[in-house]
Amino acid sequence: MTIRRTLARTIxxxxxxxxxxxVADAHAxxxxxxxxxxxxxxxxxxxxxxxxxxxxxHVAAAASVIRMMPHAKNLEPKKSTLVERAVRMLxxxxxxxxxxxxxxxxxxxxxxxxxxxxTPEDRAKNLAWAIETLRKIDGIKKDDPAVKTDxxxxxxxxxxxxxxxxxxxxxxxxxxxxxxxxxxAVLAELRSSGGDAAGGKLALTRCEAMAKEAAVCHGRRS
Amino acid sequence: MAPFVRTWMLALALLVALSGCEQRREHTVxxxxxxxxxxxxxxxxxxxxxxxxxxxxQRGRRLVEQFECNRCHDGTGLQAAAFEKHCVRCxxxxxxxxxxxxxAAGDNWKDHIAHVRVAPSLExxxxxxxxxxxxxxLRDPHDVRPALAPSMPRLALNAEQVRDVVAHLxxxxxxxxxxxxxxxxxDLEHGRQLLEEKGCGSCHSFSxxxxxxxxxxxxxxxxxxxxxxxxAPDLRYARDRLRLENAALWIMDPRSLKSDTLMPASGLTxxxxxxxxxxxxxxxxxxxxxxxxxxxxxxxDRRVGFVEVQERVLGRTCGHCHGNADRALGDGxxxxxxxxxxxxxxxxxxxxxGVASGLLDDRGERHSVFxxxxxxxxxxxxxxxxxxxxxxxxxxxxxxxxxxxxxxxPSEDIQLVDTWIAQGRPR
Numbered sequence: 001m002t003i004r005r006t007l008a009r010t011i012x013x014x015x016x017x018x019x020x021x022x023v024a025d026a027h028a029x030x031x032x033x034x035x036x037x038x039x040x041x042x043x044x045x046x047x048x049x050x051x052x053x054x055x056x057x058h059v060a061a062a063a064s065v066i067r068m069m070p071h072a073k074n075l076e077p078k079k080s081t082l083v084e085r086a087v088r089m090l091x092x093x094x095x096x097x098x099x100x101x102x103x104x105x106x107x108x109x110x111x112x113x114x115x116x117x118x119t120p121e122d123r124a125k126n127l128a129w130a131i132e133t134l135r136k137i138d139g140i141k142k143d144d145p146a147v148k149t150d151x152x153x154x155x156x157x158x159x160x161x162x163x164x165x166x167x168x169x170x171x172x173x174x175x176x177x178x179x180x181x182x183x184x185a186v187l188a189e190l191r192s193s194g195g196d197a198a199g200g201k202l203a204l205t206r207c208e209a210m211a212k213e214a215a216v217c218h219g220r221r222s
Numbered sequence: 223m224a225p226f227v228r229t230w231m232l233a234l235a236l237l238v239a240l241s242g243c244e245q246r247r248e249h250t251v252x253x254x255x256x257x258x259x260x261x262x263x264x265x266x267x268x269x270x271x272x273x274x275x276x277x278x279x280q281r282g283r284r285l286v287e288q289f290e291c292n293r294c295h296d297g298t299g300l301q302a303a304a305f306e307k308h309c310v311r312c313x314x315x316x317x318x319x320x321x322x323x324x325x326a327a328g329d330n331w332k333d334h335i336a337h338v339r340v341a342p343s344l345e346x347x348x349x350x351x352x353x354x355x356x357x358x359x360l361r362d363p364h365d366v367r368p369a370l371a372p373s374m375p376r377l378a379l380n381a382e383q384v385r386d387v388v389a390h391l392x393x394x395x396x397x398x399x400x401x402x403x404x405x406x407x408x409d410l411e412h413g414r415q416l417l418e419e420k421g422c423g424s425c426h427s428f429s430x431x432x433x434x435x436x437x438x439x440x441x442x443x444x445x446x447x448x449x450x451x452x453x454a455p456d457l458r459y460a461r462d463r464l465r466l467e468n469a470a471l472w473i474m475d476p477r478s479l480k481s482d483t484l485m486p487a488s489g490l491t492x493x494x495x496x497x498x499x500x501x502x503x504x505x506x507x508x509x510x511x512x513x514x515x516x517x518x519x520x521x522x523d524r525r526v527g528f529v530e531v532q533e534r535v536l537g538r539t540c541g542h543c544h545g546n547a548d549r550a551l552g553d554g555x556x557x558x559x560x561x562x563x564x565x566x567x568x569x570x571x572x573x574x575x576g577v578a579s580g581l582l583d584d585r586g587e588r589h590s591v592f593x594x595x596x597x598x599x600x601x602x603x604x605x606x607x608x609x610x611x612x613x614x615x616x617x618x619x620x621x622x623x624x625x626x627x628x629x630x631x632p633s634e635d636i637q638l639v640d641t642w643i644a645q646g647r648p649r
Contacts, residue, residue, distance in 0.1 A: 054574065056649075085548065143568075143588060146575035176590035179578035181649060209646020212527070 042068045046086050053089050056212060062093035062115075063106035070111035073129055077137050088137055088150065091130040095154035096182065099123030099130075130154045131161065145172055149183035156186045166190040173203070181211035188217070277382075282390025285383050289563035290556075294372075296482065297345030299394045306553070307561070313339050334538065337371035338628070340449050346480035348392035350472060355463045356391060360384045363627075364615065366459045368427050370452040375627030376617065377563055397465055405466065405500040412494075413501030420488055420498075425454035430507030450484040458510070461503045469499035513614040518607060519637035526642040528574050528649050535635045536571045539625050544571040562626075574649055592643055595621070600643045606636045 045068045053061035065072060065086045077084040094101055100117025107115065117123035134151040141147045148168055155165035169187040172178045178187065184207035192200030207217035286298050293303040294310060305311055313335040315321040321331075347356065359366075361384050363374035379387065414431075417423075423434025424442075441447040455463070464472065468479055473495040476485040490498065540557075547554030547570070560566035565584065569591070570576030580590040591602040599607065601621075609623030609630040617623070623630070642648070 143582075145579040145588065149575075175580070175588065176592055177578065177580050177588065179575045206646065210649055212649045 042082060046082050049089060050085065056216065058089070058093040058096055059102060062090050062101055063103040065090045066103065066107045066111055066115060073113065077133060077140065084137055084140065087133050091133040091154060092150045094126050094130040095157050098157055099126035127154065127157050131158065145177040146179035148172060149179040153182055153186050156190060162190060166194065181207045181216050184210065185217045277385030277389030279389040279393040282386035282388065285387050286390055289377055289379065290561055293562070294341040296343040297347065299390065309338055310341050334542065340370065340452050341372065342453055343482050344391060345482050346395045348395035349397050349479050350465060350468055351463050352465055353388050353392055356388045357384055360387060362617065365613070366455045367453060368456050369454065371629055372627050375562065376612065376622055405496055405503065408496045408500030410497070410501045410505055413497035413499070414505070416490060416494055416498050417501060425451050426457050428457040430458045430510065431505060446484065453484060457502050458507060464503065466503065469503060470495040473498050515607070515610040515614040515616065516633045519633050521641040521644045522637060525648065526638055526645060528642065528647070531639055531642045535631065535639055536577065539631065540571040543626065544569045546570050546572045546576060578647070592647065603636060603640050603643065606631050606639065
């Protein structure tokens with residue numbers, strides 16, 4: 001009984017302290033105590049990063065996400081959240097840069113972590129994180145061709161997952177649902193390396209038609 | 223089983239069946255009759271066409287809920303839709319700068335919503351309008367209000383559902399029988415003269431007859447007057463729409479039939495109102511000029527990128543209903559997350575990836591919006607062209623015109639989308 005009462009008091013105290021914590025951001029105005037509304041600048045920041053990303057500057061977008069969310073790797077994407085949108089951009093950019101994001105100049109050292117992918121282990125870890133993150137988002141979104149295209153792009157970077165990547169992209173391509181030129185570029189490469197040169201050329205043509213710059217379909221860019 | 227028992231059971235079954243019919247008839251409003259075409263020489267009295275549709279009012283009420291008529295209309299028998307789903311109220315707040323959004327965003331939205339700030343109320347619709355007209359209008363909506371940009375959308379209602387909705391609307395405001403309101407012997411010429419004197423042409427157009435003169439209005443420019451003009455139907459359609467027995471009363475004292483109407487009392491006597499009603503309902507009309515959908519323009523020679531398509535077409539018009547659910551409190555609009563009786567299509571036209579991700583069909587299978595239909599037209603372009611055809615009175619049963627219930631896009635905008643698709647949808 002005593003234990004229960006103590007436990008109840010502890011919980012009540014913790015709740016009270018917690019509530020004080022919530023309203024701690026406040027200031028006195030005259031004799032009134034006015035809670036201060038904290039503006040989350042990441043809402044605007046992520047939207048701006050998405051615009052940058054949409055223009056094809058995925059490295060710049062990724063750098064901006066890392067600056068806003070240095071702990072992004074530890075965040076869990078959940079449905080319709082800022083985190084989901086942020087880590088998706090970061091994951092795709094990581095995959096496009098083969099696990100080594102060239103963000104040394106844009107991200108302060110304390111936030112760089114393993115993003116620069118200086119060692120093969122770091123690059124492998126980064127790619128594994130990108131795949132895992134995109135899988136989670138795919139699970140949340142369900143039947144979203146744009147996410148599946150992104151996931152396939154990441155999967156294609158790891159030998160063990162290339163067959164899965166091709167299968168995903170072939171299914172999307174059959175229904176004309178490959179959502180990005182980068183997706184077609186990856187499909188072209190997967191087909192060609194799998195011995196289907198004609199199919200590869202076809203996918204490359206689609207990529208070239210969709211891309212703003214042909215470089216997207218033929219090699220690295222950021 | 224003894225024969226007499228069988229006979230009694232049969233009789234009882236018959237009785238139950240018949241009483242069921244009686245009970246059903248309480249909610250029904252008759253069967254539609256084939257409409258007669260009024261000839262120019264001997265106008266047919268519209269009363270001969272006043273018939274009613276057989277429908278189940280209770281089912282109709284559920285359909286009105288399912289098809290979310292209360293998102294635009296008042297007087298549906300349901301409470302108005304929640305604010306964030308109410309097209310007219312939400313738009314009005316944005317217009318007046320009351321909407322909780324950044325000023326810059328609100329100002330930006332104003333251009334997009336300015337034309338969708340008013341919708342006709344359905345209050346008293348059963349008292350005023352002919353059930354067979356409501357039925358045909360729901361089946362094949364057409365524009366009756368020339369000054370109002372939105373028009374009734376083509377909903378996915380089948381014939382039985384339409385009858386049920388009509389039964390519900392009629393049950394909300396049952397017609398009052400007025401056998402003495404015949405227009406026989408009315409003076410059409412005097413009716414026209416009164417129509418001009420009263421300045422009805424200040425709000426109403428009347429296609430098919432000599433143009434009605436307007437009259438200086440002290441309220442001109444007021445919000446009330448703007449709404450009144452937008453809601454005023456072309457009087458050409460009055461003979462199809464109005465119940466004959468209430469036509470004169472509607473002209474004399476409209477609020478007795480529809481409490482929230484903006485139409486003012488005319489101050490006419492009963493006989494004068496009969497003359498006006500007779501002119502409106504029976505004067506010969508010049509045939510409506512046949513409308514042809516605009517010509518589909520050939521693809522442009524220059525390069526068209528997604529940004530241009532987005533800025534001029536998709537972002538300006540389509541994104542409102544086919545939006546991104548992640549950015550709009552989980553509601554990507556009726557064209558994405560479902561609404562107006564439509565299943566969620568999961569179509570997001572606000573981003574390149576969203577457009578490329580296609581939409582769900584009725585079976586929940588995903589298809590590209592660029593899939594070519596039988597005639598080779600991409601699905602997205604076909605929907606835009608179908609809206610032009612709907613406006614010309616030629617709906618395509620296989621393709622719903624888009625934007626739903628809004629004016630069709632100019633051919634130049636459709637040409638832009640067409641060109642972009644033909645060029646391989648460059649980013």
